[in-house]
Amino acid sequence: MTAAAHLSAPSGTPGPGAGDDAAPTGGGPRRPSKYTVARTLRYLLLLIGLLFVMIPVYVLFITSFKGVGDATPARAWLLPAGWTLDNWKAAWDQLAPSIGRSVAMVVPSTIISAGLGCLNGFVLSRWRFPGADIVFTLILFGMFLPYQAVMIPLLELMLAVQVPYGIPSLIVLHVVFGIPICTLIFRNYFETVPEELMEASKVDGAGMLRTFWSVALPIAVPGFAVVLIWQFTNAWNDFLFAVFFSSAANGPVTLALNNLANGALLTNYGVSMAGALLASLPTLLVYILLSRYFLAGLMSGSVKG
Amino acid sequence: MPAVLPVSSSAEVFVSGKLRRFGPPLLLISPSLILVGVFIYGLMGQNLWMSMTDNHSAAQANGREPISVVGLENYIGLFATEAFRHSMANLLLFTAAFLIGAMVMGFLWAWLLERPLPGGRFFQTVYLFPMAISFVASGVVWRWLLNSNQGDSASGLNRLFQMVGLDFLQNPWWNNITFGILAIALPAVWQLSGYVMALFLAGFRGVPDELREAARMDGATELQMYRLVIFPQLTPVVMSALVIIAHMSLKSFDLIMSISKPANYQTKVPAVDMFLFKSSYDYANSAAVGTILLAVVAVLIVPYLIHQYRESRR
């Protein structure tokens, strides 16, 4: 998943970024009736969208609280006959170790790739060298690479460099394949920072590293928010690399969940669904807590001058 | 090898004596350049080479039997089979449905939420959240919802349609040879529409207020203002979103794996073929499918990147 909105975006000055919850402004509606109709229509369409988004969530949620005989496809839409937490307990017991491993994988890989991306973005936007644009384009292509196209030699390469199978391998992979997107986000972010800031620092005789450290890094915080969310989500949700480079015993939670949901002989649907929710909680929390930053980041990236 | 490009251009720089000026930035990004060079361009080349060999067995994959180069034989062989052409057709259909669905939905939501609205942020957050869920997790429930039974034994969405009196909407979902793959696009649209919405919202916000004001001054109606002033400003966002969704659909693998099964003919796509070849130790064909995917992506992305490159030079 990538945020190429940053690639190109409308030019112009930033619009009113915040204040969605504010009441409509603009001198009072002249034709209230038409205005109300339009608004009702908007809400109606939004509610239909909400329904579309929430249907699977509803089934996931209620099924996760159902007892064994109750959690069947035929009764998918009915509320639980009796609410039980057993599924959640069972799912937690089975997923807890792999959730720990996912954390151990996601945190370092996210931080390292964000760091590399920040360096690259800074250099490619504000400390250009001849050919910087070509380099940037070449890096960018990596963002769109179908990983299938390198998977087989990648297996051999990882074997040759002897990175331990499991989480260490996955950290390396998420860092490496995260470089393009992180570079892109930071480059576009730094492009939005007024040139004068950096120039002033250059004029003061500060070297590149000092400029980076004392000028660029402090103002890059919103960029970091975006990158961290991206990388966190991508790495957490990854399944492809996990299948090829780790096993159930030493792999991340997506693998364990797949095991739980597709494996059992007599699938306990309640436990699978509780597991699916459990495995999604960290990314969901990140979204709920940081979605404001995420949108803000998207927007700040999109209005590059 | 393209990977060497940055390095050779840096050599040029050294020669021209601008070491002091360009040395530090190059040094700073060199770790990334080497990694990208090796892992992306190096492996791409390696994969291309492997796809042109006769590495079809476990013994060859482990270096116990010799491998020889057979040129384009694997590619010709792949396209000669009905099954692989079916996979490619499926990919095309899936991409089209995914693109249209996510673009229309995302755009609509963004348009509805573009102007301030009480509760707007709530809708935004909810619309965006499926993106946070992995395909593996959402696959657990979509497999239920897309059950192909109808009538008395119906479950999932077909059952829901019955319950709300929309029986005619019942369908076999992905269990149809020609169009089944479209049903898999539904969860994909569900997952990514919110993201497209976010892109469009960013686009809308990027339209200068002065433009809107000017349009209003000229007496344009709201609709005219959107159609003539704002929508044209969104073209770059449309481009970005198209490219992102299209390349994601080419990679889609988790979703099909968790909803259908790899062996199911109805939902075969090249990414699944590649996986199956790999499990049969047919590395050459597996690599060939990977390269075909890469080629399709390149056809889409390279013009876009060149366009971007020219833009950034201006």
Added chain:
Amino acid sequence: MRRRNFLYLTSGTLAAVGLVACGGSDGSGGGDGGGDSVEVFTWWAAGSEKAGLDALVEVFVEQHPDIEFVNGAVAGGAGSAAKDMLQSRLQAGDPPDTFQAHAGAELNDYIDAGQIVDVSDIYDELGLREAFPESLLERLTADGAIYSVPSNIHRSNVVWGSAAVLTDAGIDPATPPASVDEFLEQLDTLAAAGVTPLSVGAAWTQVNLLEAILMADLGAAGYNGLFDGSTGWDSAEVTTALTHFETMIGHTNTDRDGLDWPDATQQLIDGTAAYNVMGDWAVAAFDEAGLAPQEGYVYFELPGADKIFGFLADSFTLPEGAPNPEGTKAWLDTISSPDGQLAFNLAKGSIPARTDVDTAEFPEYQQTAVTSFAEDEICSSIAHGAATSVGWLNAISDATSQFTAGATDLAAYQQALTDIAAENQA
């Protein structure tokens, strides 16, 4: 080789960049124990399979108290997920100490790739050549070497029936059909009665059904000839079998491709389907649901020219480069011992591979399987890798899915199967 050079060059570069450092801190990957543990890789993660494994581990702990058992079970449709994962682990040079594999052609790829080791000397050491029946040893031996130790034997060609559903449709569950034609007639009757006549799941269960009908229609010699070339896949007998297969598929549940075998068995238990063709691990599902043999459910083999035992065996290997080969040997000792085989098979619902295990304690169904294995003709299962290599099986599954999904007609299907056989027999 140029390719290797590229890799080592690359690895050197990477090390120089210092990236490897972030993973290299804890030394060798994976293995956390010393030489006194054994990681056993299986796909026995739930249900009766897990119960069997647990029973086996109990015996193991008793027999080898100094060796720690590490459970490497990976769940997923008849082991498909586990096999993929195992394959990448073996490729990555991170093998478990031993892994489960179906005895037979499925092992060929591992043997060709040099990923598993000849265990003949373990056979001699433990006296296994005398303990296992000749017919089994034959199937385990490849070019004079033996690469795995069987823990149990399963039967793949069992027709299961729901007594209640059959009775409701006017079919006497106590008398099995006398011929394939009679079975097909019953399917028609059942369809008219408004139930699903035959339940089935996704591609591999369809292949399981296919092999059962091939066994019935071709007889033992004809069926076994399919794999050494003496029976043509394009022969008229195969056409007949495929026609029967087509009729059967026409009588199955429409949502088959989304289901695995337990879902299909569940339809019998729920009373929505009458018959199901599945391996004898399904017996555990009926027992678990509280159904009694004969009263609740019935079983028989698809009637045909010969009485046939559709054979597959779970077995364990010694991978090349296993971290703790001593642990592996201890594990192989336990699974092949009379105690181990008794405990395991009682719990799992299969039958012992050894001939000297007292099976008096075994429940009704297993008794019949023991008799059948001793007396009937043995045919290796396709769907479970006993008769065909992984590549061949994958190709058959693909062609079958293509056919049952309606993308090819019978002639094209048979042609595909013929081509696949030609490719793989070479």
